[in-house]
Amino acid sequence: MVVGEFTTEVDVLVIGAGPGGYVAAIRAAQLGKSVTVVERGELGGVCLNVGCIPSKALIHASHTYDHMKAADQMGISVENVSVDFGKVQEWKSKVVKQLTGGVGSLFKGNKIQTVPGEALFVSENEVRVFNGYEVNRYKFNHCIIATGSRPIELPAFPYGERVLSSTEALNLTEIPKNLVVIGGGYIGIELGSVYARFGSKVTILEGSDQILPGFEAEMTRLVERKLKKNKVDVFTKAMAKGMEETENGVVVTAEVKGEEKKFEADYVLVTVGRRPNTDELGLSDIGMKLTEKGYVIVDKQGQTSIPNVYAIGDIVEGPALAHKASYEGKVAAEAIAGQPSAVDYKVIPAVVFSDPEISSVGISEREAKEQGLDYVVGRFPFAANGRALSVNAGEGFVKLVADKETGVVLGAQIVGPEASNLIAEIGLAIEMGATLEDIELTIHAHPTLGEMMMEAAELALGHPIHVLNK
Numbered sequence: 001m002v003v004g005e006f007t008t009e010v011d012v013l014v015i016g017a018g019p020g021g022y023v024a025a026i027r028a029a030q031l032g033k034s035v036t037v038v039e040r041g042e043l044g045g046v047c048l049n050v051g052c053i054p055s056k057a058l059i060h061a062s063h064t065y066d067h068m069k070a071a072d073q074m075g076i077s078v079e080n081v082s083v084d085f086g087k088v089q090e091w092k093s094k095v096v097k098q099l100t101g102g103v104g105s106l107f108k109g110n111k112i113q114t115v116p117g118e119a120l121f122v123s124e125n126e127v128r129v130f131n132g133y134e135v136n137r138y139k140f141n142h143c144i145i146a147t148g149s150r151p152i153e154l155p156a157f158p159y160g161e162r163v164l165s166s167t168e169a170l171n172l173t174e175i176p177k178n179l180v181v182i183g184g185g186y187i188g189i190e191l192g193s194v195y196a197r198f199g200s201k202v203t204i205l206e207g208s209d210q211i212l213p214g215f216e217a218e219m220t221r222l223v224e225r226k227l228k229k230n231k232v233d234v235f236t237k238a239m240a241k242g243m244e245e246t247e248n249g250v251v252v253t254a255e256v257k258g259e260e261k262k263f264e265a266d267y268v269l270v271t272v273g274r275r276p277n278t279d280e281l282g283l284s285d286i287g288m289k290l291t292e293k294g295y296v297i298v299d300k301q302g303q304t305s306i307p308n309v310y311a312i313g314d315i316v317e318g319p320a321l322a323h324k325a326s327y328e329g330k331v332a333a334e335a336i337a338g339q340p341s342a343v344d345y346k347v348i349p350a351v352v353f354s355d356p357e358i359s360s361v362g363i364s365e366r367e368a369k370e371q372g373l374d375y376v377v378g379r380f381p382f383a384a385n386g387r388a389l390s391v392n393a394g395e396g397f398v399k400l401v402a403d404k405e406t407g408v409v410l411g412a413q414i415v416g417p418e419a420s421n422l423i424a425e426i427g428l429a430i431e432m433g434a435t436l437e438d439i440e441l442t443i444h445a446h447p448t449l450g451e452m453m454m455e456a457a458e459l460a461l462g463h464p465i466h467v468l469n470k
């Protein structure tokens with residue numbers, strides 16, 4: 001022990017204040033626990049500071065610019081539309097600040113203590129927290145680890161001035177002339193599209209045979225078509241091999257469908273996945289069980305192999321999503337408070353804020369087929385929905401998958417404008433065990449995009465109104 005090291009005894013210690021950690025802290029406080037949160041960076045974690053929120057703010061700003069330029073098809077002429085990217089970034093930062101400030105106020109209101117610094121486990125019930133030159137110890141009854149994840153670095157593309165991770169790509173001060181994106185997953189597609197809408201010449205290199213692997217090809221095809229329409233070059237089966245720095249940028253070499261190609265860029269954005277922040281916490285030293293890839297092994301309550309320590313969010317296997325982290329945070333807090341909560345992952349929506357948006361919940365038609373289920377599908381096009389056409393959004397479809405015999409809703413896939421919001425109704429339907437008939441008999445307001453859920457249910461039942469039943 002360093003001379004002067006001070007030990008504080010706390011009840012529940014949460015490490016990391018991202019959407020997993022801060023939600024867990026609030027829930028534990030609501031249940032009467034005294035909670036202390038250690039955070040080495042900013043409140044809100046990746047999601048609020050360098051993830052979900054700033055990316056969606058930039059997506060919105062870039063769409064606004066795009067829509068203004070395209071307004072003449074509705075008879076509205078807008079002249080001299082231009083972008084002051086510095087101001088776009090300022091506005092984005094204001095949104096982030098408002099939200100992280102909100103977490104601070106919630107902590108205060110719930111009497112949650114915040115300790116700035118980096119935590120390292122020294123035993124099963126104690127951590128050291130390093131904050132500059134100061135080191136303090138915290139002894140806890142229960143701990144929730146929510147330290148999140150960081151971008152994976154490719155050895156041939158070390159992060160630096162010209163090679164960006166998503167964090168730097170969100171904070172660029174200029175709009176790149178040429179941007180190469182390595183990785184066509186959701187982060188690459190979202191950020192690549194932002195800069196394409198702002199005027200960058202964007203090239204996407206994706207190793208597998210479709211962008212957004214994991215989503216059905218009939219959905220991702222629409223996104224790829226729109227990307228190409230916006231002059232984004234999309235290369236699938238494209239493996240980035242290396243790069244050479246030039247005076248003003250880089251030249252990326254990639255093998256595209258077996259052929260070597262070179263791409264000039266002023267920036268390269270590498271988004272090939274994320275790895276859990278579990279390697280610098282001293283977890284193996286205290287005997288915690290991790291998977292080979294460094295994810296913490298937990299049970300249905302988030303309890304690790306050390307009974308008084310829980311783990312949630314991106315450091316636990318499953319989709320690296322903010323809403324999964326928050327959900328697990330609530331379950332872990334409730335478990336610590338003695339409640340019989342347990343995770344049930346049947347309803348974790350997945351959303352990509354691409355153009356058009358993509359969302360999915362429950363099982364897809366492909367999965368229903370693979371599982372040998374007897375199922376029905378209702379696939380309703382945006383083009384047959386009045387609201388969609390009146391807001392110039394007639395591209396895409398809603399697909400409901402249900403059990404053939406009982407009509408119980410099993411899943412939905414949506415591609416089209418507002419897919420991110422529309423999916424919520426089907427998430428609730430699956431959670432409630434609703435049937436196609438329940439959705440069909442629910443009066444949906446007209447004219448709304450939401451009516452498409454009712455129409456898709458009618459289609460699956462064989463009596464659609466606004467399309468012919470073939």
Ligand SMILES: Cc1cc2nc3c(=O)[nH]c(=O)nc-3n(C[C@H](O)[C@H](O)[C@H](O)COP(=O)(O)OP(=O)(O)OC[C@H]3O[C@@H](n4cnc5c(N)ncnc54)[C@H](O)[C@@H]3O)c2cc1C
Nearest residue numbers: 016018020040045046047051052119148313314320321322
């Ligand atoms: C560009 C981008 C866009 C995204 N968009 C979406 C989206 O639209 N929807 C969605 O659901 N998800 C999105 N995500 C994913 C989402 O951000 C993560 O899944 C989510 O933040 C995980 O939450 P978490 O609480 O597990 O960890 P994090 O948010 O990563 O928070 C972990 C916190 O722990 C702190 N920490 C780490 N180690 C220590 C330590 N030793 N001591 C003290 N503190 C520590 C970190 O500083 C950090 O603040 C996006 C991610 C990125 C990068």
